[in-house]
Amino acid sequence: MATRVNLTPAQKHSSSSGNNHHYALKQVIGKGAYGIVYRAVNRQTAKQVAIKVIEYDEEEELNEHMLEIDLLKNLKHENIVKYHGFIQKSHQLFILLEYCSQGSLRDLIKRGPVDENDCRAYIKQTLRGLRYLHDQGVIHRDIKAANLLLDDHNVVKLADFGVSTRVNTLAMTYAGSPNWMAPEVMMGQGATTVSDIWSLGSTVVEILTGNPPFHNLVNEAACYAIVHDVYLPPKSLSSICRKFIRACFQKNVFQRPTAQDLLNHQWMNEPHMPSLEKFREGEESSEDWRHDFIEVEVSPFKENDVADPQQNLNRLRQPGGHFNPYLIFNECDIYSIASCLIELCRRGELKNVEEMFSYDAQYRGGECKNMFNTLGGIPALLQNIGPAETVLGRFFITDVKELIKCGILPHCGLIKHVHLMLAIISTYGAIVDFETWSKWCRSLPNIEDTIIKGLEANDKLAHDTLLSLSTSPFFNTCENLILRLIALPLKTDYRLTYTIFKSLNSFLERKGTESIATDYTDTGSSAEDFQMLPLNSQFANVAIYSERQTLPEGFIDWLLKYTPTALDDQHVVKNFIELCFNAGHLDRVALGEIVEHGGFLQLTHKLLQEFSGESRTRYTKSMLSIALNLCVELAQEVNLSKLAVTVDVALGYLNIPEFITGGTEILMHCFLFAIHENCAITEDTMNVLIQYQEKTIRVPRVALLRTFYSEEPKFGNYITKFTRLCSLPPCRSLAFDIVSNPHFMKKTKALFDVYRSSLIIQIDFLKFLKLILTRYTEFAPRSVRKDIPTDVLMSTAIKQPIQLTGSQVLSDVIQFLSSNWRPDKLRPNQVGADSVLIKQLCHDIELLENTKPLATIRRLDKNGFAIPAPVSS
Incomplete structure (x- = not known):
């Protein structure tokens, strides 16, 4: 790997621009989790720099360390350590930084105690550096005395940006040193700019006492104390200083002061007082010196x-x-x-x-x-x-x-x-x-x-x-x-909402030795979403549920009271959806309550709208996958007040290829309900219209047509649902849309090729073809011309349903079916050549071409198919 050099102009030298070794490493001045820091001298200019040497094995590690460089090179402030460039060699990264000759504040307090006056001067400079960092959108995340350096003039320099991050990225990782870490970071809630303020408070305690808060506790105990306990600053400190520390240790992040707020704090602006001045007695002293001593009770009976x-x-x-x-x-x-x-x-x-x-x-x-x-x-x-x-x-x-x-x-x-x-x-x-x-x-x-x-x-x-x-x-x-x-x-x-929803889901879910997917969800659903017991190989696609867990009275009312919005925490939303499914599944009373409330359907509709926009995340898809199974059941309990939103949910699912089967069934139940309630159902050139109570619900026919021509991953389940949908009166003209599409024959041939090894799917598809071709011959215009737009044909077909005695499409289908199972044309793994049912269905479709329409009422079989009249010999 070639050596890569990136230096600031001050570090470049004309005679050595191509030389990688013009720095002489001297003694080690610091060690950290990511590398060793050396004092180094530029051989050409004799200037001292600090060089942080980092060993890395993989490119990902290098990218993480380069983030520190990206931060440093854009930071320019008196109280931020200067960045001079970097040199990258085989598996080493050399970061060139400003050399601070006086070491760190941690080195300083090891040499002896630091009084409040000196500490205040150091902290004021640190706050200025933090104010600049936070204004730049950077969180340091590891403020402590060891990372506050002093140059020749005792100017504080913030250093070690290895775990820093920007505010506009989620700072959710557990980074920093435990005793200096803010409670929100400790609990995994993420770091903010005021998390640095908490660390600053720990640093003040460290400088003044020699150790950070809770230093005498091991890591777990210290973490527990930081989150749950209240730290009391030593009484040896001045009252103003203790107020400053308590302000830094405000556990509510919204009430914790900013760097600018602390620069205006009384302790920061207290006049500098000579070291001996604080011992002067006087009435003006605000400190009661008697509290600095521990009371000793001496017995009056014994002197010693x-x-x-x-x-x-x-x-x-x-x-x-x-x-x-x-x-x-x-x-x-x-x-x-x-x-x-x-x-x-x-x-x-x-x-x-x-x-x-x-x-x-x-x-x-x-x-x-x-x-x-x-x-x-x-x-x-x-x-x-x-x-x-x-x-x-x-x-x-x-x-x-x-x-x-x-x-x-x-x-x-x-x-x-x-x-x-x-x-x-x-x-x-x-x-x-x-x-x-x-x-x-x-x-x-x-x-x-x-x-x-x-x-x-x-x-x-x-x-x-x-x-x-x-x-x-x-x-x-x-x-x-x-x-x-x-x-x-x-x-x-x-957090509490998530815990209770999640635990109740676990209580209600049935455990089995094997989990299988439902009819409507994609294969990407996690095993924890649905856990069911397989019945046997014959019914491998049927979800089997064991006896339901008894729920206390009022459970559904309680659950619906906490219906989240689509913008709430995703984990809460997902567990709410799961809990609705687990509580309402197969319980008609509970399903009716969920429908009547309407919140679940509105939430699902909103998630579908977001998923079709910019939020196409796998997590949202997983939530929709769970919601779909319940929506199918809710559609069977729908009422007039919730019919519109249920149709919207169905159309939303039809836009997602993996969920078309479930969306089709939801829409079918909506049509069945509308027919049962005697709603006025009509069609125009674009929509199926459901009218009730002076309201109109529009179902675009193109949405239904698109489902057939999409890449449906579970066609075997889909075609049975779609066949039932097409057989309903509201979809009487959908057959014309499907058959008139220029890709109809191509799609038909492709499906028979893809599912040539599945006898069941081939039979179901032939039933579908028989239905739509029967409808097509009943409602299509007598003359079909290619130069007439489809919408004009549809308009004519709807207004004037003239019988058709034959068409090119019908002939093409019959010709294809007659040759598809011929012995000389069988493809590898193709089945169905010996199926009596396949032969009968093909024969029924063939009769459509020669059937003359009857003026009498059409005969229908048990599935609602028109029975063609017998062909005269």
Whole structure:
């Protein structure tokens, strides 16, 4: 692979423009997940640069790293690290950047503490850089002290854009460093520009204290704390600084300030104060210095009891006694403290234990809890599971595996602490197989309360637990749980709506050993959309459903109340459609309620309109595939008020080749309903018109004609539905449209060739030909001239149905059929030459050419076909 060089003019040199090796790499100045950063010197100019060396194996990796270059080369700001170019070699990419001699702010705080004045100066420059980035539509996504560099003049430079992205692209990936990461990113909701503001708040804490928030927790615990807990800034910081940090840690992204808002914050504009000035006493001080000290209660009876470790432990042991955690931790060894706490746990006196663990977590990094675990304290806690719930839920939720090892499972049926219970359920599910876990959950008397309360508290583990259990055949779903689920408020919470819709679908779906597609959906439908049991090979295309799940009264009303729009979350829309199908399928009462509401039909119609526009996505197609199966059933329960929208849905499906069969059947049911209701049905040159209650529904004949000449993927199912449609009185002139089309003979021959190995489809197609040719001879004009437009012929045929004794098209069809099954013309795999039914149908079509019209009423067979008069010998 040739070396590729792209440098800014400042880095180019006339005598070395073709030389790739005019940089000398010096020492390593940084390491990251994507490469190593070196200090380098340009041999020609002696200028220093930083070179980020990235190793890559595939072209896709290279493209990802080039995104960083595309971002950097367009960014020009005092507080953004300068980009000088790149050099690409065999499997290495060298990115040339501005060299910042003072290192990063992370290096700075390692050398000693940074006071608020200096921190404020660094953060103000960082905010200016962020304001510029956000104005350019860029999210940094990894703001922390290690990525804030200092040049010779102590100017802050934002660096490391490896995980940055633009606002106009979905920043849904989990990128960044966990302790600096915003909760919305942690929960997978995507990053925004204010996600950088949260990271900035963590960076302020890092600079001032040496570590980011929750640094003493492992990754999972830190993530949980960021999402669920409130971080309290150290009281050693000024009140204005703490307000600034709390503003950065606003969990509501819509209320979190922007970079410009923070530049106007009081802390940013506080006048610079000499280091010793803040210690000056004065009445004007807004800080109460007394709160900077921990109160120590000294006994008046013993002058030196503060330094008596045993006395402090004795006070800790006394129920309801006064003790000072600060003194205990400073005067007593950890082993003695942990042993004392274990003793209290065995006695069930947990109030003091909770207070000690609280202090330990806040100020000691959990060292006492770790010793407590090492000495076997958890079994002591479990001896009094009721009172211990609070302690376990607050301090041991990240040690669930240890709780399980120590025997908490038999006590789980008594636990009321929702988050603790969900953590145990989730952890146990990761340890054992799915069947064992499901049966264990089923045995818990408090499982329903835990799930419902967890959903109310928006606990992710509650969502995961419900979704998992809903798919398990070993977990019985009672009507009471369904009633409690549908009682939860859903309208403003897409995540909860998705979880409940999805879980209810899993409850209602029948599980089988094999999934097969329905008559109307394309083969691209996923296995999870429809799960049915095959009956036998003879009826392989028939969907078989087992006994329905009983639904509580009012379920359909509840479901329709939350009918989404086509613009709502796609996952919610898809699961709503599935739930309507699972709840309404084969239930005429439920189908009638869905039709009467109308929301499902309107939603399907809107999805069809969007699919025919710019939204031809596979996901939308999958939703339409599921909706089609229910719409076919709804069409059988249609009423006059919903007839128009049902016809619109049918016509929408006719525009999509894979769904033509279902659309045809929906339209057929609409015509049957209109005939049954004695609606006035007429035709003009373009449409079939259904008139009722001063309303007119137009069904373009070209839409029906197009279905026959489309590439229908399931012709065997389609032709039976289309034959029934053509046999209805409203479609009496459709035969003329089909037969008059110049591609009629070509299409006929092609279909017999494609389906030459299917006897059933050939017979069904011959029945169709017999029907439309019979209609054609009944309604076509006597004289057929090629120079007369089709619409004129149709107009004449509709207004003056003159009998036709013969035509070239009919002769061509008869001639083709008479030779198609001749022994000398049989093609490979062709069947039907010995079929009596095929011979009879061909004979019936042949009689049409010689049949003279009778003035008497025509005789019809059981399928509605006209029976030709016998030919005179």
